[in-house]
Amino acid sequence: DVVMTQSPLSLPVTLGQPASISCRSSQSLVYSDGNIYLNWFQQRPGQSPRRLIYMVSNRDSGVPDRFSGSGSGTDFTLKISRVEAEDVGVYYCMEATHWPPYTFGQGTKLEIK
Amino acid sequence: EVQLVESGGGLVNPGGSLRLSCAASGFTFTDAWMSWVRQAPGKGLEWVGRIKTKTDGGTTDYAAPVKGRFTVSRDDSKNTLYLQMNSLKTEDTAVYYCSTLNGVPLNDYWGPGTLVTVSS
Numbered sequence: 034d035v036v037m038t039q040s041p042l043s044l045p046v047t048l049g050q051p052a053s054i055s056c057r058s059s060q061s062l063v064y065s066d067g068n069i070y071l072n073w074f075q076q077r078p079g080q081s082p083r084r085l086i087y088m089v090s091n092r093d094s095g096v097p098d099r100f101s102g103s104g105s106g107t108d109f110t111l112k113i114s115r116v117e118a119e120d121v122g123v124y125y126c127m128e129a130t131h132w133p134p135y136t137f138g139q140g141t142k143l144e145i146k
Numbered sequence: 147e148v149q150l151v152e153s154g155g156g157l158v159n160p161g162g163s164l165r166l167s168c169a170a171s172g173f174t175f176t177d178a179w180m181s182w183v184r185q186a187p188g189k190g191l192e193w194v195g196r197i198k199t200k201t202d203g204g205t206t207d208y209a210a211p212v213k214g215r216f217t218v219s220r221d222d223s224k225n226t227l228y229l230q231m232n233s234l235k236t237e238d239t240a241v242y243y244c245s246t247l248n249g250v251p252l253n254d255y256w257g258p259g260t261l262v263t264v265s266s
Contacts, residue, residue, distance in 0.1 A: 070249035070250070071249070076191075081257065081258055082183075082191060082245075082256055084254035087248075087249055088249065088250070088251070091251065093254065094253075123190075125191055127191075127249075129248065129249025130249070132207070132249075133196065133207035133208070134193050134207070134208075134209045134210070135181070135193040135249075136193070137190060137192065138190075139190050140190040140191070
């Protein structure tokens with residue numbers, strides 16, 4: 034199975050400053066159709082997960098444009114251009130190329146410094 | 147409004163069984179591949195299993211830790227997803243979410259989750 038490794042695991046950020054989370058996969062996430070099926074999820078405290086990004090860089094409906102995703106092959110990044118208080122929570126990457134299984138990263142806890 | 151509402155969680159002894167349900171509304175359930183995802187207390191997300199639509203064969207897939215013990219099923223006439231859990235272990239203790247989890251440009255919905263505690 035694919036292993037998804039996130040870093041850092043803890044991310045203290047000052048309000049208004051940028052944040053960046055890395056996700057690396059143990060093998061290429063390029064599917065046979067040429068697409069990469071890499072998602073990013075946000076889980077706020079006490080809430081269910083919510084998908085932010087699908088297929089590396091596509092924002093889901095209602096996701097603020099301060100969130101962006103990038104990457105290729107085995108290296109991916111979620112960036113928040115200016116962190117707001119509502120961004121506190123845990124962020125997960127998840128690969129959907131080599132299913133089953135769907136594999137999540139360990140999670141990155143973003144907190145306000 | 148889209149809703150996924152899980153039920154059936156609770157306290158069960160090791161070795162016991164439990165059936166979770168997930169009632170769906172607000173979207174075309176029959177067109178959705180449905181997954182169960184769990185989260186142990188203070189831990190990350192773990193995909194448990196998935197069932198495809200009847201159109202796509204209705205087949206199921208499972209994560210290795212639950213294969214042979216858990217069964218995902220669906221009743222499209224009731225817009226309901228199920229997770230039958232047998233031979234439960236203490237390490238199955240978690241909040242269980244149902245979701246339309248996918249990696250493509252389809253809406254991604256999650257329920258609020260239901261807590262399963264396996265303990266004597």
